[in-house]
Structures are given as structure tokens and as C-alpha cells.
Amino acid sequence: MPARRIERVSRGRKLTPQEAARYRQLRAEIESEKPAIDAQIRAQLAEQRELAAVFAELKQVRQALGLSLADIQERTGIDRSALCKLENGQRANFTLDTVRKYAQAVGKRVLVTVADATEPVAAAH
Numbered sequence: 001m002p003a004r005r006i007e008r009v010s011r012g013r014k015l016t017p018q019e020a021a022r023y024r025q026l027r028a029e030i031e032s033e034k035p036a037i038d039a040q041i042r043a044q045l046a047e048q049r050e051l052a053a054v055f056a057e058l059k060q061v062r063q064a065l066g067l068s069l070a071d072i073q074e075r076t077g078i079d080r081s082a083l084c085k086l087e088n089g090q091r092a093n094f095t096l097d098t099v100r101k102y103a104q105a106v107g108k109r110v111l112v113t114v115a116d117a118t119e120p121v122a123a124a125h
Helices: 017-064 069-076 080-087 095-103
Strands: none
Touching: 017 069, 017 080, 017 095, 069 080, 069 095, 080 095
16 A cells, blocks of 8 residues: 655645644654653553563462462452452552552562662562
């Protein structure tokens, strides 16, 4: 399919040369910002995957102990459906206190480490 030519029209009128230049400048600025935005999104997604892995590991511990979600709910006070969503990576908005409560409920503890943002995260098991 041949590339379509975009006509420089805004709100039913042709753009002035100054307006067209300004739009080109804005488009160039947006394009130059894309790599930084993409990197930030990739970092956030990686962080979410790491946090999801924590709950996946806690789920394995829970199952190995023969505990149900109802048992964890009773021990933590966290709603059973919320626990299920956390375990399955469907809920990304939670507090450190939530992780701590869940970990304590299965006999584990949470360790928090502060590292340089450019360092890869090493999972501790």
C-alpha cells in the first residue's frame, strides 16, 4: 500500500508556514523523547514482573504448606479475592505491608534492598 501524504490542515484551514514549522518542531521533540519514555516503561514493567515473582513464590510456599487462600485471609486480614489477584499478578497496586503480612503468614520475612537503578536485580530465594 503506498504511503499516504498527510495534508497540513488544521481545523479546516491550511497551516501557515510558522504553524507548520512549530508542529514539525513538536513532532521532532516527541520523537526525541520516545527512547527515554520507552526505557522508563520497560523498567516499570521489569519491576512489576519482579514483584509478581515475589507473590508467585509466596503462592508456592503457601501451597507447599497445604494452606488455602482462606487460611491466608484469616492470618492476614487481606480479602481472599485480593490475595488471589496478587498471586496471579493481576493486582500491581499493593503496599509493602501487604507483602510483609503475606510472607509472615507462610513463615517467611521480607528483605528490602536499595540498589543503584542501573544495577540488575538479583533474586534472593
